[in-house]
Amino acid sequence: MLKSVGCGSLRLEHAGQSVSLAGWVHRRRDHGGLVFIDLRDSTGLVQLVFHPEEAPDAFNVAERFRAEWVAQVTGTVRPRPEGTANPNLDTGDVEVLASAAVVLNPSRTPPFDVSQDAPVDELLRMRYRYLDLRRPFMRENLRMRHRAVKFIRDYLDERGFVEIETPILIKSTPEGARDFLVPSRIHQGSFYALPQSPQQLKQLLMVAGTDRYFQIARCFRDEDPRADRLPEFTQLDLEMAFVDRDDIVALMTDLYTDLIRTIRPDKRVPLPVPHFTFEEAMARFGSDKPDIRFGLEIADFSPIVEASEFKVFSGVVANGGVVKGFAAPGLASIPRRQADELIELAKRYGAHGLVTIALDEAAGSLDTLTLDHVRTPARALALDEIRAMAAACGAAPGDLILIVAGEDPQSSSTLGQLRLHMGERLGLADPDTIALCVITDFPLFDWNENEQRWDSVHHPFTSPFEDHWERLEVDPGSALSRAYDLAANGYELAGGSIRIHERARQEAIFRILGHYAENVEEQFGHLLEAFEYGAPPHGGFAGGIDRLVMILSDKADSIRDTIAFTKTQIGVDPLFGAPSPVDQAQLDQLGLALAPRSPDTETQ
């Protein structure tokens, strides 16, 4: 070993010990006659002192040190002189008086400052990811990820779960997200797909009698990324046999609460974790993954305005729509320009418009409110209607009521987005709280207007409520599923369902989804056949590891900050230069020919 101890491990108790250290020059402070070097390795930092009289050779080497040079240093640990301890450093009570120093490898000046967390262009960070990962916050994020995954493995191992790997090259099923395809060399013209999730594989493991399975599984979906979503991601994938919904929900909830409280003991996790039905979550928060760290709950004004003189509202209600809204406290005197921006925001989130009602603080109370205190484009609203709406959403004088009128669920969902926007703007979401909630009773299907057919809300293997099977033939939209989600601070942490384990019932679902029998046999025959060989009742869930770490970390601005190597929004890896063209010989082996490029792409 080139070192006897880690830089970050040294404490007062090591004083007097002779040690050898190896690491990177984090910072240097050259006083001419005295040189301080902060040496960094994976364990942390320690200050080295180079003294020209005590060790002239080492001093001369240290004078050449620059940022990120790799050095090996031997010396003696000693307490820092009176008054020079650094309380900001774990090793701040000691320093190492160097007796010898060796340059193991010099470094070019790094393209950005590795010694601190200052913002750097993300493309540059990706191109020099190995330097980016030296930065303190990225190292912390990766360690936090490690601890989260280790916690999960230990927790599940203690409860009798077995981790089983499933293949990365599987069969393409053109449902759901776009598949990443891999051409087969042996079977030219045929393709493997990378798994979007090991869903069917883990169900087959249940048929195999595994009973309690989990996997830290890599998954792939060829769709455009978001700040909280990547085409290539890792999920905790879990499945159990002989369970009902509440068993899995309890396991999922306990696992995540214990995990958060272990890894971030400084965070508040409100307990017990509340449960909402999908309907209730949509009604109150306008989201199926609500951020419940703050209120701003949505109220239904439809009954109040159904006979209003304000025809925009009464007309929408008459046509089967809804009028809903919530109160933004203290924003009554919001400038016109900002109010217009809110309207633009509402339109971007799918509403036709947004009606605001500002209640002048001077009104004192709702009882003493007059129309003179009300500022709204909806002049035809009567005073008692305004009072009733304010009361319904908890608005007081000084507040701004935001109202959307239109179809539901679109209107609720728009209000849900506006609610998040307002929560952020008003600073209502406590950053030191991770507020979990469980959502249940999702619809089994929703109607796809564009393609005029039913889609699975979760996935087609999800079981409806036992007593909702008969609804499927008459009114599929009314059937509720045995699916559940765990949400945290407005993100979906995990989600799953009790599955269908009987062939006939699975086929019935496929029929409603519009699959023809021969397609079902081709795509899902293996699963259906397995169900005929004693498939036990089973269910499970999956949760994104990347997103979990993002929620756990205060230092991850995007999901990309939770993984070691990442790609740009258009799937380019600037470090390796992927994707890249391949040799003609490789194409020939696969029996592939590239389609000619169109002339305008040729010139690019």
Next chain:
RNA sequence: GGCCCGGUGGUGUAGCCUGGUUUAACACACCGCCCUGUCAAGGCGGAGAUCGCCGGUUCAAAUCCGGUCCGGGUCGCCA
């Protein structure tokens, strides 16, 4: 595919709206010199960008216009 924000020394930004008074400014980093208790070390000095790219308008473009590329956000998409 749509929309929004951004691209100026190595890094992070200002300048852009309102074109000329900028030799393109500032901080950090870098290089040199000084400096024996600093830890965001300090002091002095220096080098470094024709402003993503192409084209246009203009006497004059970092600044205005069009196109394009790249990065990010977002809608679509993500059963």
